[in-house]
Amino acid sequence: MAADLTAERLLADIADALGEPVTDLHPDEDLFDRGLDSVRLMGLIETWRAAGARGADFADLAEQPTAASWARLLRG
Known part of the structure; x- marks a missing residue:
């Protein structure tokens, strides 16, 4: 995950x-x-990708729809 995310x-x-x-x-x-x-x-995904997020796609985030899970997934 980008530093600002x-x-x-x-x-x-x-x-x-x-x-x-x-x-x-x-x-x-x-x-x-x-x-x-x-x-x-x-x-949101597009916003976060523009800010440098990598590693998770729509399906990954949809399977675990919490902010805490998304923070972990977007670090990948």
């Missing part, structure tokens, strides 16, 4: 995509249950 940054980006305060999200909650959809996930 911290777990906190990922959570902030997800909160922004959901239109919710970051303080309302928990790193281990299921983001699809929270309202994230595939279109917004694709947008």
Whole structure:
């Protein structure tokens, strides 16, 4: 994962995509249950790839839809 793609940054980006305060999200909650959809996930992936993320694709992230899991996956 690129240096600026911290777990906190990922959570902030997800909160922004959901239109919710970051303080309302928990790193281990299921983001699809929270309202994230595939279109917004694709947008997040593109944002993170532009920032240097490598190693995980849509299917990887969709299988483990939590910010904590995504932080681990995007380090790869």
